[in-house]
Amino acid sequence: MSKVCIVFDRLRAEEKMLQKEAAELGHDTVMLDAKITQVNTDSKKEDFDLGDVVLERCVSYFRGLHFTASLEFMDIPVLNKFDVASVCGNKMFMTLLLKKAGVPSPKTYFSFTSESAAENLEKVGYPLVIKPVIGSWGRGVMPIKDKDTFDAISEIRDITDSPHDRIYYLQELVERPPRDIRVITVGDEPVAAMYRKSSGGFKTNIALGADPELCEITKEMEDMAAKASKAMGGGILGIDMMEDEKNGLVVHEVNNTVEFKGLARVAQRNIPKEMVEFALNYVRK
Numbered sequence: 001m002s003k004v005c006i007v008f009d010r011l012r013a014e015e016k017m018l019q020k021e022a023a024e025l026g027h028d029t030v031m032l033d034a035k036i037t038q039v040n041t042d043s044k045k046e047d048f049d050l051g052d053v054v055l056e057r058c059v060s061y062f063r064g065l066h067f068t069a070s071l072e073f074m075d076i077p078v079l080n081k082f083d084v085a086s087v088c089g090n091k092m093f094m095t096l097l098l099k100k101a102g103v104p105s106p107k108t109y110f111s112f113t114s115e116s117a118a119e120n121l122e123k124v125g126y127p128l129v130i131k132p133v134i135g136s137w138g139r140g141v142m143p144i145k146d147k148d149t150f151d152a153i154s155e156i157r158d159i160t161d162s163p164h165d166r167i168y169y170l171q172e173l174v175e176r177p178p179r180d181i182r183v184i185t186v187g188d189e190p191v192a193a194m195y196r197k198s199s200g201g202f203k204t205n206i207a208l209g210a211d212p213e214l215c216e217i218t219k220e221m222e223d224m225a226a227k228a229s230k231a232m233g234g235g236i237l238g239i240d241m242m243e244d245e246k247n248g249l250v251v252h253e254v255n256n257t258v259e260f261k262g263l264a265r266v267a268q269r270n271i272p273k274e275m276v277e278f279a280l281n282y283v284r285k
Helices: 013-024 061-073 082-088 091-100 114-124 147-158 219-232 261-266 271-284
Strands: 003-008 028-033 053-056 108-111 128-131 142-144 168-172 179-186 189-197 211-214 236-244 248-255
Touching: 003 013, 003 061, 003 271, 013 028, 013 261, 013 271, 053 061, 053 271, 061 082, 082 091, 082 219, 091 168, 091 219, 091 248, 108 114, 114 147, 114 168, 142 147, 179 219, 179 271, 189 219, 189 261, 189 271, 211 261, 219 236, 219 248, 236 271, 261 271
Parallel strands: 003 028, 003 053
Antiparallel strands: 108 168, 128 142, 128 168, 179 189, 179 236, 189 211, 236 248
């Protein structure tokens, strides 16, 4: 019998589903709240009951990333690995790796001051989409349709304390149907996909009210998702695609701690079961 540790900072349906599937497979589970766990430079694996492998499931990107670093410091197998979590959590790093790997993605412009970003916008032209380099659930993502909109955004950014607000990530506005596609990959293999349909606005995040619908995985989606997963370093990921009317499928984001509650209810394959099995096979190799 093996033991799986599920690290969380907010116990959601997904973590409970992983625990249930591990139990049904005959494995023990440890549910570990990262918020109340202490680690120091003398900490060793034996000091904690972390089982054979850890599934890091923190909602907070920074908490999960630093917790993963502390686990790897103690030579504890964790999914996803620090390097994977690090690049997926930063849209600029992620976009550069996608481009380097030859994964089709929207053209993206980077500037490192508001003045430089304004110059970029004047050269490229409106509209573009501005995204925070670190963030989830569509927060801070908005189309910039004119100079007044950008000036209002940059004015707020210039007075914040966040160093990430100094990085301007500007992406072409893709002409597409009012939906995108989320493909969940486990070990570079697509296991399920859904359309996320906009409920009337610009964004297609389920957390913001987008409607999910099961999507059949085509060969093109399968190949593109596998390629994107490998570009990030593999593991358990959510690959987000758009149906660009000019260029076909493009990958616009790769997610580290992927949510799957809605998709798991309608998918033909058992998503949490496959995640648990992959995690245990990962440490057996």
